[in-house]
Amino acid sequence: MFASIDFRFGSHPAGEALSVPLRPSVTIFVGPNNSGKSQTLREISRYCVEGQLNGSRIVEALPFNPLSVDDAAAYIEQVRSPLRMNETVPAEHFPANLPNGRTHLNEASLSHVLRTPHDNSGAFARWYAGQHLLNLDGQARTSLVNSQSRGDLKDPTTPFARLFTNDDKRGRLRTLIHEATGLYLVIDPTVGAELQIRYAQSQPTNERSLDQENVEFMSNALGVDEVSDGVKAYSGILLQLHVGNPKAIIIDEPEAFLHPTLAQTLGVEISRGAVTEGKYIFVSTHSAKFLMGAISSGSDVNIVRLTYYAGVGTARLLDSGSMRSLMNDPMLRSAGVMEGLFYDYVIVGEADADRAFYSEINQRLVDERDPRGIRGALFLNANGKDTVPRIVEPLRKLGIPAIGVVDLDVLKEGGASWTRQLAAVGIPAGERDAYGTRRAAVLRSLNAAAKTNFKIEGGLNLLDGEERETALNLLRDLAGYGLLIVPSGEIESWLAALDVARSKNGWLKSIFVRMGSDPSLADYVRPSAGDVWDFVGEMKRWLANAGRRGIPL
Structure with missing residues (x-):
């Protein structure tokens, strides 16, 4: 989604401003307190939503990548919605269901915007980038495991529904969470029209069944209010990473709620998952353990150290070889x-x-x-x-x-x-x-x-x-x-x-x-x-x- 992230300054007040080429991966901002890490995340978030950086203090530019003709057409079909009874649609427009609500879009204009974001950054942000952005603050990441509507399982739209209908992804995610927490994440379909996350000591025999054996299994499993915030946050982040819709995820202090070992494991999994799932993840952290996990993942990771002294900021892309030397010696x-x-x-x-x-x-x-x-x-x-x-x-x-x-x-x-x-x-x-x-x-x-x-x-x-x-x-x-x-x-x-x-x-x-x-x-x-x-x-x-x-x- 992004071509690069360009900063207003570089490693030295008189030096060249830092520009970091981007591809699906994790970009981690480190530095002392009040160095601008959280501010950088806010500016990235605002650009994804508004397509402009007026008044920004740290990020100079965050150019979007254009969609190909085929990808633009696929996105239009993805958001296209059937006409509702008595719904009036302007000429050359179509009804679209977007995460922030239903609207009517001009198909030709939308296709043009998706293919030319440099000339239409505001519209691109409004109709595409902002729709694929997930901001995970402390409260948001623990609520990611709250129950979701089951919807039409023939055409699953929510993360839980997509996970419930994909045995391979559910199995991989369950393994990751069990390795880190000792608990098996399961999806409970036995409560009304909802899908609920539960945690069990063993794996279910037939998770998608409504037979008595599965009903009893789910009733004995732990609900989300019976596990720690750390388990909920860890599960929710990985769930969005592997089955969520966002193409860009912003996480301020992902180590919140997590003990150091789990923070390090999260660093590994986020870094690997960003590459395999094709997502752009921006993280601000104070955790050396999380950072060590990201570096040890073997995936491409951008680590940018920010500082701010006496009104002067610096931004330095840390050399991965030097980072591994620090970690491995x-x-x-x-x-x-x-x-x-x-x-x-x-x-x-x-x-x-x-x-x-x-x-x-x-x-x-x-x-x-x-x-x-x-x-x-x-x-x-x-x-x-x-x-x-x-x-x-x-x-x-x-x-x-x-x-x-x-x-x-x-x-x-x-x-x-x-x-x-x-x-x-x-x-x-x-x-x-x-x-x-x-x-x-x-x-x-x-x-x-x-x-x-x-x-x-x-x-x-x-x-x-x-x-x-x-x-x-x-x-x-x-x-x-x-x-x-x-x-x-x-x-x-x-x-x-x-x-x-x-x-x-x-x-x-x-x-x-x-x-x-x-x-x-x-x-x-x-x-x-x-x-x-x-x-x-x-x-x-x-x-x-x-x-x-x-x-x-």
Whole structure:
């Protein structure tokens, strides 16, 4: 139904606007809160109904695909309805039954509109696109399994009737729902002129029969009000996907009502079903599990990350290879890297203690409304400083501002290890040798000034004069690319005034005890000038800079 989705902006404020070619598949919008995901869905929905995007903030264009002559003729026959008694139809018009009501249409005009949507987008939307659009908000998706009229089963028109008369589709859908929920979806024809969805522990012998065995089976099965909203939502979405009429489906947060495992399964099934059923599905999600399911489905999936900072929006089509790397790498998966897609920023520390400590420091800055605090940040931990680049680099490639935070002994890592740190934060290859020379010079100064280990003896505080200035310049330039190095040596050197023993095993617990947990008490440690508070402020400066270096365009 759509040729492409064109955005008003691209991956960089000064870059080319993003245009994504479309075919039947899922397009998933991810990004932080207030980045425009739901707004994008609203604009897509409005265009399908009205055929215009006047006043849109995110979507520039959503051109419709024209129908072929044969497809246009088939659609006209599909909506054509017999003349009713005493019904008067204008010349060259025919009565048509559309989802939003009965009307009279000019056959030649309708055929022309269906074949030339670029010139008649408003009429195309009114008579075709809007008739094939399904918007699924939270309430709508749980009501999709409410009873429906049986109608004429020789010419089924409702999803339940089409499913009831198609043994193959009913069997496939039943299998999908049973695999995900442990329940068999069945259709109950034993109540008046309705068809009802029920859920059973076993499959019926003859679901389409009205004999006593089937009546008893259906009476013992669970009604829709006896199962969870998650089961209803999951069933309803798959039912519309496989037997519903919509050609375009819009779902805001499909993970609503679903536990994580079911959300991941839904991601798989929606992505596969969109392709096999020829539907265009647009989804906004905050669920890494749903996203992982979509990526693992093996189907073509468009993933667009949206951001909105200080009145400036960006839209970036995420590389599927990088996404699979994030999802399939055990270390990245265990670190929760996929969650970074739904945050403004990501800060990666060496270990879990780094993650917990810097996150707590930042939270106190945010709580105090200190300008150094970073809102919308996700703190992650690597497994040592050498794995920090493995997390930072793929996030950067996806356009996510990600910072690496390491202790000063990273300067001991020459060769390939040092190069990986520089490459991950986007320092140009032509400058890396110069940074290597500067690293070696600072390392010599620190080793000469230390008695045994500069990392635990004060770090840059051991240096003075030109040697200190050289070291500070190196750390400042690295910070300009989002690689933050602890100048005083190691994480345990922060808040030294609290006099906590610098034990690797017990330091985090001890420092948290000394920092206090009750803001109403006098000994609760609040932000102050200098120390780690300013260090987090350095992170904030790079993250908040729209012209930050190190993010691929």
